Amino acid sequence: MSNIDFDLVQNLYKQFSNSAPAKESKAEDVITPMPFHMANEDMRREMWTETGNLLLQQGAVAAFTLAGGQGSRLGFDGPKGAYDFGLPSKATLFRMQARRLMNLGAKAGKPVPWAIMTSPLNHAETIHHFEDHSFFGYNRDYIRFFDQGMLCALKPDGTPLQDENGNYVEAPDGNGGCFRALAMSGTLAWFVEKGVRFVFLCNVDNALVKMCDPTFIGALASNGLLPCAAKVVHKKNAQEKVGIFAYKNKKPTVLEYSDISDELRNKTLEDGSLEFDGGNTGMYAFRMDALRKISTQELPWHVARKTVNGVENCWKFEQFLLDAFPFLGKILPYGVEREDEFAPVKNATGSDSPESARKMLGTLHRYWLEQAKVNVKPGKLYEISPRLTYGGENLSQEVFDRELGRGIFEFDA
Incomplete structure (x- = not known):
């Protein structure tokens, strides 16, 4: 227990217990929308893709998956990344990303370095999952697992919880x-x-995530002024409970649903579209120098009062990834179609x-x-193995006929 930073948690307790609850947005804050363009409509798209592929060929792109969570909300007792969410192939979220x-990597002629952040709650199980599946064929020299940090929870009176x-x-930080x-x-x-x-960062629970998307990486690389980029989607409607990218006091930020006023949430442009749009998908890209900078920066701490180990109203301290964006000061909002890239697996139903x-x-x-002119059955849905295609390329009737039941599966809607 010598690695527990008691001084930090006690200082945080004093800080939060002696101050009124902070509001994420204050009356004097200036909140303005962050316009974005859809990447598939941008004339530079082909150039971005070429740039991203060249960087992959140089070995200059890595993946970073946040996978510290358990699948308890899904009724699954294990790491969320090891969850089989019912596809015909029985692929887990980890296998799909791999x-x-x-x-x-096969197209680039060089494996993609892949870092996976677990937590002490699921670290051993995560490694066992990969070992039991022979790392899904991934080059083991290009994959690393490490734990996220933990902080001691405090009882309501501020003393360490035992x-x-x-x-x-302890609880994840x-x-x-x-x-x-x-x-570290x-x-x-x-x-x-x-x-x-360049590092592509994502959560483990998005079933459609385009790992290290070459076009996305190329878009960031083509703009040397920007330290990072984020994929955003149009909100389904004004009431969708999703964080949105905006500017607060001229700095990029993510406004959580509960932190934005009804007036701003419902504000529309002349064409009827939402003025405050750009839903956060949890898919980001960072330049390495930006990651170095953030890793040495003390991001703000937040407090939650939760039941921990059966004790109600405990103090739990956390830092949020989203606080990195105002610190870095600039960001590229990169619009994508929800149907193409964003299918979170969070809730049981x-x-x-x-x-x-x-x-x-x-x-x-x-x-x-x-789109490949393949004869498909009416009313059927299909699963295509990532070994056959990354984003719909290289498909044909010949490939379909050869791979049906092996790398291509059909199932009921």
Whole structure:
């Protein structure tokens, strides 16, 4: 227990217990929209793709997956990345990310370095999952696992929380701790050794994530003034509970649904579209110098009062990844179609569930086949292995006939 930073948690307790709850947005804050363009409509798209592919060929692009969570909300007892959400192939979220990266690596002629941040809650299980599946064929010299940081939870009176055996109860320090953990684990230095210049960062639970998307990486690389980029989607409607990218006091920020006023949330442009749009997808790209800068920066701490280990109203301290954007000062908002890239697996039923993710993936893959002039069955959805295609390329009737039941599967909508 010597690695527990009691001074930090006690200082945080004093800071938050002696001050009124802070509001994310204050009356004097100047909030303005962050306009964005859809990437598939940009004339520079082909140039971006070429640039991204060249960087992959140089080994200059790496992937960073945040995978510290458990699948408890899904009724799954294990790491969320090891969850089989019901596709015909039985692919887990980890396997899908691995195979997409392997597809890119095969085209580039060089494996993509891949860092996976776990937590002490699921670290061993995550590694076992990869070992049990022979790392899905991934080059083991190009994959690293490391834990995110933990902080001791405090009881309501500010004293360290202990379990029935007298052990201190720790909780993850938030997704904003990923930058510090990347550096402290030696993985940031590993990226440097590999020659990495750009890092694609994502959550593990997006079934449609385009790992290290060459066009996205190329868009950031083509603008030397910007340290990072974020994929955004149009909101379904004004009431969708999703964080949106905007400017607060001229700095990029993500406004959570609960932190934006009804007036701003419902504000529209002349064409009727939302003025405050740009839903956060959890897919980002960073230049290496930006990651170095963030890893040495103390991002703001946030507090939550939660039940921990059966004790109500405990103090739990976290840092948020989104606080990196105002610190860096500039960002490229990169618009993508939700149906192409954003199918979170978060809830057991309803929206953002295994069922909705399966349907979105199956519908997208059916569209790819239709675009390739493949004869598909009415009413059927399809799953296509990432070993056959990354984004719908290289498909044909011949490929379909050869791979049906092996790398291509059909299932009911």
